[in-house]
Every structure is written in C-alpha cells, then in structure tokens.
Amino acid sequence: MEKQKLIGRSGVYAILINDVIRYIGSSASDLESRQSNHLRKLKKGTHRRDLQKLYDESGGDFKFYVLDYCDSESVYILEKLHIEIHKDTIVDQEKIIKLDKHIRTKEEKREISKKFSKIMRGENNPNSKISEQQAIEIIIMKQQGIKHKDIADIYGISQSQIAKIGYEKWSYLS
Structure with missing residues (x-):
C-alpha cells in the first residue's frame, strides 16, 4: 500500500x-x-x-x-x-x-x-451472488412472466432466491 x-x-x-x-x-x-x-x-x-x-x-x-x-x-x-x-x-x-x-x-x-x-445491501453484501444490474434484469424478467426456474438456470442461483428478489432481497430496486 x-x-x-x-x-x-x-x-x-x-x-x-x-x-x-x-x-x-x-x-x-x-x-x-x-x-x-x-x-x-x-x-x-x-x-x-x-x-x-x-x-x-x-x-x-x-x-x-x-x-x-x-x-x-x-x-x-x-x-x-x-x-x-x-x-x-x-x-x-x-x-x-x-x-x-x-x-x-x-x-x-x-x-x-x-x-x-x-x-x-445489494452487491456490497459479501454473500451476494449477483450484481445490481443482474437483480434489475431478474425483476424485469419476473414482471414479464418468465418462470423462476428458467431465470434461476440463466443466473445460476436457486428458484427460492429468484422469488425473493424484488421483495425480501433487492427490494430497494423495485
């Protein structure tokens, strides 16, 4: 340093x-x-x-x-x-x-x-598996009616995590 x-x-x-x-x-x-x-x-x-x-x-x-x-x-x-x-x-x-x-x-x-x-919150959390941009994309995909399973496959995270994005997690983006 x-x-x-x-x-x-x-x-x-x-x-x-x-x-x-x-x-x-x-x-x-x-x-x-x-x-x-x-x-x-x-x-x-x-x-x-x-x-x-x-x-x-x-x-x-x-x-x-x-x-x-x-x-x-x-x-x-x-x-x-x-x-x-x-x-x-x-x-x-x-x-x-x-x-x-x-x-x-x-x-x-x-x-x-x-x-x-x-x-x-968000990507500052060391446990976060996705970026803020990816969270926004997931929220949009959910609003478009894309199945949680399909979104989970794209981003490599569980369906339960997809369900939480925009509600329990990353809610400040919604």
Whole structure:
C-alpha cells in the first residue's frame, strides 16, 4: 500500500498473515501511522501475543490492507461490520465482545442496524451472488412472466432466491 494514500486518511484496515485476515482495526485520522505502528511492534516482537505468534510462525508474512476508506464518524460502524464479516479468522475474539458493549441504548442499536443494512445491501453484501444490474434484469424478467426456474438456470442461483428478489432481497430496486 502506497504511503501517501494512507497519510491523513481514516478508514478500516485488516492485517493479513499468510493471506488470511487476522486482525481488523481502524483509524479516524491516519492509516499510515497504524500500519507503521503494527509493523514496528511485530518486527520488535512486542505486539499482542496471539498476533505476534502468528507473525513469527509465518516468517514475517505481513500485509496491511485497507478494507474501507471513510469519514471519521463512520469508522466505528464499518470496523464492527468488518469484524462481524471476518470473525471466524481474526485472532482478537475479545474485540467482538467489547464492541457490542459500546452500543448501550435500543436507539443506538437501531441506528447501527440501519446503517449496517444500508452498507450491506445489494452487491456490497459479501454473500451476494449477483450484481445490481443482474437483480434489475431478474425483476424485469419476473414482471414479464418468465418462470423462476428458467431465470434461476440463466443466473445460476436457486428458484427460492429468484422469488425473493424484488421483495425480501433487492427490494430497494423495485
């Protein structure tokens, strides 16, 4: 990652060891300093025990990857989102629990949930099998009366998924 692209920018990042996401973090002001700090600690052998062990065992395989650039107000929400997406591979499981404790009221939980839904809808959802353009095409085909089975065969997804497009899934396109 080029240094000048990180200096003074806020966002959410991942540390990959052996090409697997092992840590998710964020910076509200300067991603470059976070990258430098992590790498310095790992090289000195003074990082968090779990991440340090993986780094040492990998022979120093370290990659710093920006998952999302964002404004400083969105950093926390996006970090939580990425931790949820990658929770099976990150080493800091306690961080998942700590982030949940920061959300205190029902209103705050609803607000976070709305923002997650907006961020994760459509092709931004890592589980999405189709693009927004394909979803539009499917909606049009359904309106034209084409059978769900035929549409499913064209796009390589199940008939039940075809039935949901425009109603439960991708409803904002209808």
